Amino acid sequence: MTRPRLRLVHGPTPLTRRAALDALLGVELWVKRDDMTGGAESGNKLRKLELLLGDAIAKEKRAVVTCGGVQSNHARATAIACAEHGLRCVLLLRVADPDAARAAPPLATGNLLLDRMVGAEIRWVSPEEYKQRVGLLEQAAHALEQEGYPAYIVPEGGSNGLGAVGYFEAMREIREQMDLGIAPQAPFDVVANACGSGGTAAGVFLGAQAFGVAREVRAFAVCDDAATFERAIGQIIVEARGHLGAEATERELVRFVVDDTAKGPAYAVQSDEQRAFLVEVARRSGLVLDPVYTGKALFGVAQAVAKGEIPRGSRVLFLHTGGLPGLLAQAEALAPALGRWR
Numbered sequence: 071m072t073r074p075r076l077r078l079v080h081g082p083t084p085l086t087r088r089a090a091l092d093a094l095l096g097v098e099l100w101v102k103r104d105d106m107t108g109g110a111e112s113g114n115k116l117r118k119l120e121l122l123l124g125d126a127i128a129k130e131k132r133a134v135v136t137c138g139g140v141q142s143n144h145a146r147a148t149a150i151a152c153a154e155h156g157l158r159c160v161l162l163l164r165v166a167d168p169d170a171a172r173a174a175p176p177l178a179t180g181n182l183l184l185d186r187m188v189g190a191e192i193r194w195v196s197p198e199e200y201k202q203r204v205g206l207l208e209q210a211a212h213a214l215e216q217e218g219y220p221a222y223i224v225p226e227g228g229s230n231g232l233g234a235v236g237y238f239e240a241m242r243e244i245r246e247q248m249d250l251g252i253a254p255q256a257p258f259d260v261v262a263n264a265c266g267s268g269g270t271a272a273g274v275f276l277g278a279q280a281f282g283v284a285r286e287v288r289a290f291a292v293c294d295d296a297a298t299f300e301r302a303i304g305q306i307i308v309e310a311r312g313h314l315g316a317e318a319t320e321r322e323l324v325r326f327v328v329d330d331t332a333k334g335p336a337y338a339v340q341s342d343e344q345r346a347f348l349v350e351v352a353r354r355s356g357l358v359l360d361p362v363y364t365g366k367a368l369f370g371v372a373q374a375v376a377k378g379e380i381p382r383g384s385r386v387l388f389l390h391t392g393g394l395p396g397l398l399a400q401a402e403a404l405a406p407a408l409g410r411w412r
């Protein structure tokens with residue numbers, strides 16, 4: 071099936087072995103470097119945006135609206151890709167106190183700095199308003215249309231069926247790398263990724279089935295609970311199957327697990343133990359993870375091995391989905407975990 075697709079990802083991204091972390095985790099660790107899909111726009115969202123913005127341009131839209139937390143990687147990737155393709159970009163960003171943010175906008179660091187760099191238009195929304203984000207996105211799109219800018223709505227995280235096709239394609243890419251001998255040909259025991267809105271996990275699951283990439287997909291929730299994500303991901307899978315048609319074959323029997331035991335105290339907040347782990351991983355191996363998503367997910371892998379849910383010695387493929395700007399915005403929270411200066 072041909073579907074409109076923008077070329078945004080600099081792929082194939084590296085598929086690498088990270089033996090320096092085997093002892094810490096208790097598994098044979100492989101890493102798919104989707105933190106390297108691009109430059110400032112890098113991360114997993116770019117794979118979804120190839121399809122979503124491809125669709126927007128095919129439909130002759132001139133603006134894009136999307137939403138997320140104030141340090142949303144997705145909002146930032148969307149803003150940068152829109153700037154590259156001459157699309158106006160409106161971001162609905164969640165903050166604790168929108169009135170205060172309107173009166174005195176927060177210092178733009180990390181993702182927010184990049185949003186501002188590329189000229190995204192930012193509208194602040196409260197956590198309460200954010201619950202009605204689908205309606206808010208429609209209102210914003212309508213307002214843009216009134217101004218002569220037909221607008222395309224990208225849902226939170228780019229997580230709908232079409233966005234998830236980007237991760238189905240990523241699994242095809244990994245299968246090609248396995249067949250080239252970059253990694254063993256036999257399916258991985260587990261592919262693990264961080265889960266925030268579910269689109270990545272949905273595409274990974276469908277692709278793991280179709281291309282025999284792994285026997286288990288383990289999605290580590292960074293907020294909410296397993297039941298919520300199982301429902302959301304189930305819906306995205308149904309929608310994605312609609313786009314993929316006969317491409318979504320079930321070559322391999324794949325176990326799907328949403329693990330919500332590593333989400334920590336709150337969205338974007340880590341426990342002290344998780345912060346220490348983030349620093350330990352970086353110091354042992356040079357693998358820099360982020361505190362909101364990937365750090366929690368790899369911490370979850372270590373816990374799952376310790377609990378015996380992932381058998382010791384398993385061959386695990388960790389999807390590094392990006393998030394560096396979010397790390398750079400957490401200097402204060404991370405300072406104690408860095409210890410004394412040396």
Ligand SMILES: *Cc1c(COP(=O)(O)O)cnc(C)c1O
Nearest residue numbers: 143266267268270363391392393
């Ligand atoms: C958005 C994001 C995720 C989660 O992907 P979803 O498809 O939203 O579940 C994981 N890691 C990073 C760095 C992200 O920005």
